Amino acid sequence: MVYHHLYAKYAKQSHVRAGVIGAGAYGTAIVTQDPHTPLLTVVAVADISLDAARGAYLKAGFEPSMIAYADTVEAAQREIEAGKRVYTDNPLIVPDLPSVDIVCESTGIPEASAVYALRAIENRKHVAMITKDCDVTVGPILKKLAREAGVVYTPVDGDQHGLFIQMFEWAKSVGLTVISGGKATDGEFIYDDATGVARIVTDKPIHAPYQASIEIAPEDRTYLQMIPEGRAEEYVARRAAILGRLPQPGSYDLCEMTIAANYTGLTPAVDTLIHAPLRITEIPVAYCEQSHGGLFDRAGKIDLATCLRAPDESGLGGGVFLVVRCDNAYSNHVLTTKGQIGNYDNTAAVIYRPYHLCGVETSTSILMAGLLGIDTGSDDYLPRYDLVKIAARDIQAGETFGNDHSPQLVARIVPARPIAPGNLACSHLLVGNRASVNIPAGTLITYDMVEEPAGSQLWSLRRRQDEIFLTPEQSPVTRKLEEA
Template sequence: MVYHHIYSGFAKAGEVNVGNIGAGNYGTAIVTQAPRTPRLNVVVVADISTDAARGAYEKGGYEMARVAYAETAEEAQLHIAEGRFVYTDRPEIVGRIPAVQVVCESSGVPEASVRYAVQAINAGKHVAMVTKDCDVAVGPMLKRLAQDAGVVYTPVDGDQHGLLIQFYEWAKSVGLTVLSGGKATDGEFVYDEAKGTVTIKTDKKIHAPNVASISVSEEDRKWLAMIPEGQAAEFVARRKEILARLPQPGAYDLCEITVAANYTGMMPAVDTLIHAPLRITEIPVAYCEAVNGGLFERGDTIDLATCLRRPDESGLGGGVFLVVRCDNAYSNHILTTKGQIPNYDETATVIYRPYHLCGVETATSLLMAGLLGIDTGSDDYRPRYDLAKVAARDIRAGETFGNDHNPMMTARIIPAVPVAPGNPACAHLLTGNRAKVDIPAGTLVTYDMVEEPQGSQLWEIRRLQDRAFLSEQTSKAKVDA
């Protein structure tokens, strides 16, 4: 990596002061890693829980005598000027603190997230967006507002979609043709051949009717062998049936894929994604084009994979992958014969990053924004797709819609549509709001089924995004036609 050369040669400042909103698992890791990260200072941590905000500094080993509470931006500025670190339960003050250059938004609450992001942009601060629930709903508009204000709006390294966006941009920059790309789910399916069991390795709680481990019949074990040439579709379909009782991807997985699709232009093959359980060696076999034995009708397809592996094998580590080829025959020969993993006819090769370090590696995005004034996304961020929700059970009028971890709804990725009665609702414009009518199980939730909250900045920015982008896309489509 050449980050240190870039920082030393082109930085517009010596250090970057970050205000971090949200002290959950991800946000806390940003804080705890900062003392060991050159040029980075997390000078403010805000959370609605003062214990969580202060606790992030405690976990980071900060000298707690130098950590002080502030209720106002003015008080926080004084503390920082005197060499202290600030914690607060007033996230709304972070964007108003003069010493803060980058606001890292990781509250996880879309309505709050957009409010803090807009406030920071209006105050001339860069914004690093961790809250994917906000990014998927209004990220393109926030990026445009930031550009108009002369500041940066960026996804972050450490989050899978942020890493996939950069991986894709790198592949295109060296002339690779991308056939598919995606992220690994955090859980991995560990196949013990001797016992005939498959167990999910995950740190997430497992909810009924899902189970942590299944036994595979002797008859079905053949479908867990290496996918033979030309049989990808059949093997993937049978595996999905056999492994269906193990935990499957959640709406949060599809949310990250949607953000990455909006940044890169990669397209999902189906609205719920194929999500194949695959060995690393099988990814180029299954996730290439159908003409070469794969599952996809076209290149630039985006999807999920859960790593299927033996207990003694390494996995994908929640990382990201691309299936690529070189369009020059000699280049492709080098690509497929120098240690990379190709498919059977060597028309596709998987390259992968078997890790994502969450908040530990987010510093690169924060430093790029604060030192160089650039983001770690791509230039063409548009609302190509929406994450929409389907009722998983009957939902009664007056019930409050949950977030992406709530089992009351499942997710689909659909072409983006504006806020209007009858249109499928953007998933995170539902979060925390109430159903206006009874919604039977299996129903795609539309805007006329939700009570729009009064004074919602999230809905306001979404409508602004609809006018700015969807009208542009409609006009372009007419010209192209």
Template sequence: MIHSHGTRDREPVRIALTGANGGYGRTLLAQLRRTPELVPAALVEPDADGMRRTLAELGLDDTTVVTDGAAVDWRGVDVLVEATGQVAVGTGYAESALDNGVHVVMVSKEVDTVAGVALAAKAEVAGLRYLPGDGDQPANLLRLVDWVSATGLEIVAIGKSGEYDLVFDPATGTVTQAGVSIDAPGLADLLELGPDPRSTVDRRAALVAGLKRSAAADLCEMTVVAMRTGAVPDTEGLHYPVARIAELADIYAAREDGGILGRTGVVDVFSALRLPGEASFAGGVFAVVRTGDPVTWELLRGKGHVVSRSGEYACFYWPYHAMGVETPLTIHAAVDGTGVAPRPRPSTLLAARTATALDPGTSFQVTGHHHEINGVAPVMVAPTAGIAPYYLLGGARLGRAVAAGELVRLDDLDGVAPGPLAAWAASTASSREPGV
């Protein structure tokens, strides 16, 4: 077998994992069986019985501390992996960890879009690390951007695919996404991009309009990336083109070059279209760049790289995000100080735009697999004083009426969770400081 990695030789790193019995938590715990230098010291999970069953299934030591979600004894912890997905709870655990000299690996992207700027600043002052977790798309994309940027290539667009591919079966004329199928026989005539990419993308989108392709989680993840790269959305709800992998360099080109982009340096999400049996993009990440020497890129095209038909754009991509399987990379980086993620800045705001007129007293709850909020749509906008971050709405209610199509403001809300609100206020205050 290939020799074991050198990181196996280090002193044990003790980990606290919140949301430990969730899908992400389980994948990390399963991986920790193969990384003996990383030790689960505290597992924070309200369902203690379920947590113990999971530990038994994984063959892990059932004496590992299982808390009920209350206080953690940070004296026995080196790194917190925060994976609750709950803004108030996650912010509280991250702040407590930093207060006690513990590095933070942030998996809860919802927390990061609200409190990330303040948490990163707090970590920096304390000489600690605050990093997004490898295995989820934000950290993976930041690694890809770092690699591409180091080569000197000009980045035009970065992003990821939606979590679930669109799988078109020509034999039945149906397209399936996450177990939901609709009839879309017209896609058979649109499998090639054709001479007018924008028209093809629009026609594909119309045929799959019966499927829900956008998700708050996608915009949340891209906000995490935008805050660390300076990338911006080309449109506040993102484009979500229905695209095959080989087309990405043509689609994410400037409009004057036949693509969909009104500007460059953008962040976006696409819906991956494939046939049954074709490899999935697996919720992976991509970077579209401008090419240079034509001879170089024709050589690379011949080797199977995704290069636009004009030869002016190319796409690099990593077709995976393996959840907790990859997170040991970030845990090591936190302890060693080798993380690639730059400090987040409040350059882009994930906000809430009302889908309909909402009355006073309307309550908001974050629900479902993608952590969405009824009555509002997530949008990525330039930060403006007074606009509420999307996930601060969770658990709050409207104190006054808000018209359809408006951005929800902080002073529209009652009952906002105080911890995340204070972290957000600190974030906005830091952005007004000289040099920030």
């Protein structure tokens, strides 16, 4: 990495002052890295829970005498100028603070996130967007508005989609052809061949009907061995059935891949994603073109993988991966014979990053924005796809829609469409709002099935995005297909 050289030679200011809104696990990690990160100071932390906001600074090792509560811009600015860090339960003061250069939006609440991000942009503050629920809904319009205001709107290193976007851009910059790519789910399937038991390692709670471990029937165990040449489709299908009782990827996983698709132009093979359980060595075997033994009809796909491994094997660590090739024969020989893992005919190799450090590594995106005025995403950020929802059970009129962690709904990825009756509703325009009709299980949720909230900034921004990027009949995806 050459970040230190870039900061030393091209920085537009000497230091970056950040304000964090949302002191959950991610936002807190940004704060706890503050004392160890050169050139960065987190001057304010906001959360509706004062204990969470104050606790972020205490976890970072700040003495209580060095932090102060404030609930107005004027009071907060005085404390910061006196050398203290401010915590507050009034998030709206953060984007208004003169001493804040960049707002790190990590509430996880799409409506609130839209309000704070827009306020920051209007006040000529950079925005590091951590709330993927907002980004997947109105990210393209926020980025456009930020560019017009002369500030940066950026995804972040630490989030898997942010790391994936950077890896994708790197691959393009060195002339690699990207066949496919995506992220690893946080949970990994550990299969012990000696006992025939498969289990999941995850930090998330496990709910029925899923189980933490299962015993594999003797006749099924062969399908958990290395995929033989030419049998990727068969093995992936059998594994989906065999391992289906272990916890599966959630809507939040598809949400991140929707953002990545909108940044990169990569396309999902199916609306649910394949999300196959794969060994690292099997990724280039399965996630390449059908003409080379893989699953995809053509190159340029995005998907998920759940790492399948033995207890003593390394995993993907919730990281990101690309399946690539070189279009020059000599270059491709170098690619596939210098330690990279190839497929059977060496027409593809996997490159992977087996970790994502969440807020611990987000400072690179914050500093790139604050010091250099550069975002760590792709330039071509368009609303190509929407995350939409299907009712997982009957939903009654008046019932409130849940978020991506709710078992009430399951997700799909579809070409984006504007807000209009009959069009599939962008999933995070549903969150916290009520169903306007009874919705049977298995129904795709459309805009005429949800009560639009009065005065919603999120809905307003989405309509502005629709007007600029979408027509009633077309999305960027359908236009591209018709032009081809």
